[in-house]
Amino acid sequence: MKLLTQAIRNSLPSLGSSERLPHDQIVVHTKFFTPDSSWTWYAVEFDGDNTFFGLVSGFEVELGYWNLSEMEAARGPLGLPVERDLWVKPAPLSQIPEYARWVGAT
Secondary structure (H helix, E strand, O other): OOOOOHHHHHHOOOOOOOOOOOHHHOEEOEEEEOOOOOOEEEEEEEOOOOEEEEEEEOOOEEEEEEEHHHHHHOEOOOOOEOEEOOOOOOEEHHHOHHHHHHHOOO
16 A cells, blocks of 8 residues: 555645644644554654655654654564555644543543
């Protein structure tokens, strides 16, 4: 599966573009996950080449940066690659369940 299509690449804002926005106005454009573990990445911004910014849910939940090349090379404990959620629609960051855990709402 191709993790980043041209359409998604074009829809992602550039790095830093949502820096001053309240979290309820920041939009998650796509979701990546490991099907054989609990890691999930919600992409908010992209540098156009390799670096994403968004919400990462793994050992902890945090906002941070990650690389497309590292996701493409990563494998879960059963050897499965990272996948893109084909059904996710753009939504405010504040509507992502992991976000509620990050801000301490649940």
